[in-house]
Amino acid sequence: MSATIDPNLDNFSTEDPGARAPLVLGDLDYNGVTESVTAIWESEKPPKIGFLILGVALSLLVMLGGCIGHLLMKGVGVWGNNNPAYWGWPIVNFVFWVGIGHAGTLISAILFLFRQDWRTSINRAAEAMTIFAVVCAGMFPGIHIGRVWAFYWLFPIPTEHLAMWPNFRSPLLWDVFAVSTYATVSLLFWYMGMVPDIATFRDRCKNKWKKMAYGLLSLGWTGSARHWHRYEMAYTILAALATPLVLSVHTIVSFDFAVSQLPGWHTTIFPPYFVAGAIFSGFAMVVTLLVPVRKILKLENLITIRHLENMNKIIIATGLMVGTAYGVEFFIAWYSGVANEQFAFINRAFGKYWWAYWIMVTCNVVIPQLFWFKKIRTTPWMMVVVCIFVNIGMWFERFVITITSLCSDFLPSSWAYFTPTPVDIMMLIGSFGLFTTLFLLFCRFLPVIAISEVKNVMPESHHPDHGHHDHGDGDHENGDDAEVAPAH
Amino acid sequence: MAEEQNTNETRLVGMLAQFDDPHTLVAACDNARQFGYEKMDAYSPFPVHGIDPALGISRTKLPFIVLAIGLGAVAIGLGMQYYTNAADWSPIFPGYAFKISGKPIFSLPANIPVTFEVIVLSSAFATFFGMWGLNKLPMFANPLHRISRFRRATNDKFFLMIESADGKFDEEQIRGQFNSWGATAIEECREDLTDQKLPQFVWVAALIAAFMLILPPVLIYRAVGMTNEQPRMHFMPDMDWQDKFKTQVMSPNLSNEGGKDYLFMDLRAMRAQIPGTIARGDSTSLGEYETGVQEDSIAAYLSGEVYTGLAAQDEDAPAEPDWITGFPEGVTVDEDLLTRGRERFNIYCSACHGYSGNGDGLVNQRAVALNLSGSAAWTAAKSLHDPEVKNSETNPVGRIFDTISNGRGTMGPYRDQIPVEDRWAIVAYVKALQETGIEPPAAEEAAAADGAATEE
Numbered sequence: 001m002s003a004t005i006d007p008n009l010d011n012f013s014t015e016d017p018g019a020r021a022p023l024v025l026g027d028l029d030y031n032g033v034t035e036s037v038t039a040i041w042e043s044e045k046p047p048k049i050g051f052l053i054l055g056v057a058l059s060l061l062v063m064l065g066g067c068i069g070h071l072l073m074k075g076v077g078v079w080g081n082n083n084p085a086y087w088g089w090p091i092v093n094f095v096f097w098v099g100i101g102h103a104g105t106l107i108s109a110i111l112f113l114f115r116q117d118w119r120t121s122i123n124r125a126a127e128a129m130t131i132f133a134v135v136c137a138g139m140f141p142g143i144h145i146g147r148v149w150a151f152y153w154l155f156p157i158p159t160e161h162l163a164m165w166p167n168f169r170s171p172l173l174w175d176v177f178a179v180s181t182y183a184t185v186s187l188l189f190w191y192m193g194m195v196p197d198i199a200t201f202r203d204r205c206k207n208k209w210k211k212m213a214y215g216l217l218s219l220g221w222t223g224s225a226r227h228w229h230r231y232e233m234a235y236t237i238l239a240a241l242a243t244p245l246v247l248s249v250h251t252i253v254s255f256d257f258a259v260s261q262l263p264g265w266h267t268t269i270f271p272p273y274f275v276a277g278a279i280f281s282g283f284a285m286v287v288t289l290l291v292p293v294r295k296i297l298k299l300e301n302l303i304t305i306r307h308l309e310n311m312n313k314i315i316i317a318t319g320l321m322v323g324t325a326y327g328v329e330f331f332i333a334w335y336s337g338v339a340n341e342q343f344a345f346i347n348r349a350f351g352k353y354w355w356a357y358w359i360m361v362t363c364n365v366v367i368p369q370l371f372w373f374k375k376i377r378t379t380p381w382m383m384v385v386v387c388i389f390v391n392i393g394m395w396f397e398r399f400v401i402t403i404t405s406l407c408s409d410f411l412p413s414s415w416a417y418f419t420p421t422p423v424d425i426m427m428l429i430g431s432f433g434l435f436t437t438l439f440l441l442f443c444r445f446l447p448v449i450a451i452s453e454v455k456n457v458m459p460e461s462h463h464p465d466h467g468h469h470d471h472g473d474g475d476h477e478n479g480d481d482a483e484v485a486p487a488h
Numbered sequence: 489m490a491e492e493q494n495t496n497e498t499r500l501v502g503m504l505a506q507f508d509d510p511h512t513l514v515a516a517c518d519n520a521r522q523f524g525y526e527k528m529d530a531y532s533p534f535p536v537h538g539i540d541p542a543l544g545i546s547r548t549k550l551p552f553i554v555l556a557i558g559l560g561a562v563a564i565g566l567g568m569q570y571y572t573n574a575a576d577w578s579p580i581f582p583g584y585a586f587k588i589s590g591k592p593i594f595s596l597p598a599n600i601p602v603t604f605e606v607i608v609l610s611s612a613f614a615t616f617f618g619m620w621g622l623n624k625l626p627m628f629a630n631p632l633h634r635i636s637r638f639r640r641a642t643n644d645k646f647f648l649m650i651e652s653a654d655g656k657f658d659e660e661q662i663r664g665q666f667n668s669w670g671a672t673a674i675e676e677c678r679e680d681l682t683d684q685k686l687p688q689f690v691w692v693a694a695l696i697a698a699f700m701l702i703l704p705p706v707l708i709y710r711a712v713g714m715t716n717e718q719p720r721m722h723f724m725p726d727m728d729w730q731d732k733f734k735t736q737v738m739s740p741n742l743s744n745e746g747g748k749d750y751l752f753m754d755l756r757a758m759r760a761q762i763p764g765t766i767a768r769g770d771s772t773s774l775g776e777y778e779t780g781v782q783e784d785s786i787a788a789y790l791s792g793e794v795y796t797g798l799a800a801q802d803e804d805a806p807a808e809p810d811w812i813t814g815f816p817e818g819v820t821v822d823e824d825l826l827t828r829g830r831e832r833f834n835i836y837c838s839a840c841h842g843y844s845g846n847g848d849g850l851v852n853q854r855a856v857a858l859n860l861s862g863s864a865a866w867t868a869a870k871s872l873h874d875p876e877v878k879n880s881e882t883n884p885v886g887r888i889f890d891t892i893s894n895g896r897g898t899m900g901p902y903r904d905q906i907p908v909e910d911r912w913a914i915v916a917y918v919k920a921l922q923e924t925g926i927e928p929p930a931a932e933e934a935a936a937a938d939g940a941a942t943e944e
Contacts, residue, residue: 149724164584168572168599169588169589174602178605188612203641215628216628219625219627220626220633221625223532226545228539232535233619238616241608244608252601452533456534
């Protein structure tokens, strides 16, 4: 085989059907991997498109800040939330962003425990995406509480003047604990994983102040074997802790709905259905982000078509789960024999919000089926289009669940049609500005790819004589030895 | 590099060998351990597999630390929820055991999610900080960082250092061994002893920082027990102060410069009434229509010289005023008025007096029954067909109007519920009812009800 491998190599391109495409293309050695990841960080002139996107993102962020200031001065009346839909867009946006925040930890923790080595070049960016999505998510309920300056009442902090405690029997409080734990653990996991790579950045710094900053962040990391030993152990433990955590977070978010008695919410399918939807939307967002990132940062050798294709397969799988859940909801509504429940679902699909429901079904169930075509799931621009539709669909899913049930509850006299205000719309768009700004800063200043982990799954890291093939699917001996060594 | 050439005051920390691939490193570690070196460490850009046995690294006890913290978190999580939601015995920061939605004060299923999150959070902290603690990081001063070659330890090279503290340490011997094990470069790792002291300004800065840190607690300590006439500080005013004036307060002075620029120059925040406002009980504007009393008698009626209302049955009661005997000016008795009167009567009066006015309203029936059984005190409502009530000599329309307005006996006043014109409509309807010839209830019955009332 030639020294340079076609970056478009996918799972079936090699002649041996039992073999998989290598995880690192372009015949990169250790230094090559480091250089690829640090290139954009070291370059004097980052790509102009980055500044263009940053400019747009920053203006959206300013708009968001203005909206929040307006909200704090005027009160939550600036939103469309009103009787009977007191949970309007803020909660829809919260659930949407929290859902997106699930892919990162899933990739870093669950795929790590299952020894899926293809996670290594996407996990860092996905974890960063998780944290930024959780920032956006946490913002919405944070400002939804009305008196933001009393936010600490959410936590069990002893206060003399209040002389009260949170109600631990309420799912809304479980949510506070779940989301804040998730944010904290994701941050620890992300930062810990990044320390060796920040040390790489530190050792390449030429500027004194930069060196000091990265030096502080890397905690004096040397790559000592004893340190690596404890580090790997800690990483495994964190992965084992994060795995049930990631499943618990959206489960508890779904309790916010399922524990109430509103028709359309009060159902036991919500936890698995929400978790599947979260992974679905999270992976769609990872693909949406990584396709332009690998192009702009020239990381095609590390984030290969194989990585993207694997994620698209997960999108089909979770998309089918979500689609099944939509069907099961209808079946159970009919089977339960509860008139209110039956009405809630008929109303969802054919009532005032029929348009939202059918946007949701089209985007979440119909369009992802395009991924059955190999051409579509291996062509970057096509998969981005599909994934954007998935994210639109998942936003509408939360809209449909929240709004249709609230707007048509038990008492027909209180039925109403929810209308968002311009502030609602600007805040949703603004939250994308916040998210994009944070992600761009991450791409510019931090290691986008887990350099040390990628090196660890490169075939030359494994002794040919020892037969340590626990990273079997990535095994190949440089370019000339062909990457067809089957997993042992 | 300058640091490396400065050998005036340095100490040899160890000998560092560079290897180009992980396999040579593992082999070198293996050889070094077999030779008998104990104080040594390998450095690599990623965790090299098989290096732990080669270096003789024993398994870390981190998992047990995490397990212990995680188990402790079960108690902390459950204890926190029990204390805050189910225990209210503590004198300081007591729990708040409140029943909500009929849920039990403490129920394990409802407490599992938070307990789970507390376990995960505590264990994650234990893992994260435990790992750095066991690794003795952060440690920013490390002689290795002064070796420019060592920078590749985080990129693509692999290093082994045998420390000078090792019992078998011999510089020349190690050089030879490193070469034979395949090292691509060998270097001395030296610690610079000249700049180990902290610069003077760091001490000064630390002193100032410590002083600043002590200040807030000292100020708080000083404030405890002090009296202060200033109101409490409110960082977030919420709605504690609203822009409004209460009665009997001074008009605010709007001048910022200490001048006199009052919002209202009469210095009062409350305002005089708008011209034409009629106060309650203002005698000058009340006439026969509003009182049911003859014009001449109104002043005496309002001043209280003549008696009306609740205490009218008192023996010492002053004489009643001169009631008007016909409908006053402004009231035209016609079918519309009677229809209106019936409607109002049915709403306000029938509950006690009954639809026919015979004192048989549902409230009255029930109350009389309760009265007879001794479980409530009640004076039976009068039948409007009672001769005493029907008598237009002693009970003219003005007096009926006054009864509705101010009440009589145990009947309460309705002046605030029923507007004047409706009261006259009711009076007209009552007069019409009385003309229907309905018989009042038998005397014995009334006596029985009255008797029961007196016994109470």
